[in-house]
Amino acid sequence: MATDHIRYDVLARDALRGVLRKVLSDTAAHGLPGEHHFFITFVSKGEGVKLSPRLLAQYPEEMTIILQHQFWDLVVHEDRFEVGLSFGGVAERLVVPFSAIKSFLDPSVKFGLQFDTSDVAETPPARLPASPAPSAVSAPVPEAEKPAEAEEPAKPSEGAEVVRLDRFRKK
Secondary structure, three states, X not given: OOOOOOOXXXXXXXXXXXXXXXXXXHHHHHOOOOOOOEEEEEEOOEOOOEEOHHHHHHOOOEEEEEXXXXXXXXXXXXXXXXXXXXXOOEEEEEEEEHHHEEEEEEOOOOEEEEOOOOOOOEOOOEEOOOOOOOOOOOOOOOHHHOOHHHHOOOOOOOOOOOOOHHHHOOO
């Protein structure tokens, strides 16, 4: 087999990360359109990932966040995004490099991307203290519409936890 000197795999991966960057940039500028919402899974200890010590203890390998009703201050850079989320009633600020993202899913339109993160350097992430209340105003969400994850943080487990997407769908 011939050697791939062009590295099509790297070009394709970077192009798909560009799709993710564009979607998040549009969301930061205009909000989520229609029923769109995102599940983003990333390597918790990936180089450049910034989590509070509390979140890192709960999600030592990987973490999935949901951008739907309650998030604020979404800022998208060339190589990463930053977002405010609430975990168990505690406001947190996360910084996630695109290189640490394992998957992106928009279940409203059944669209998803998976990335190979085997080359992601796992270094101790820079840790952020828990953030004070969000600086941007977000619309209050009625209790009935809040995702289950916002009320109770997931308990740390020894292995990977499988979660059905149906758990997050409106019934």
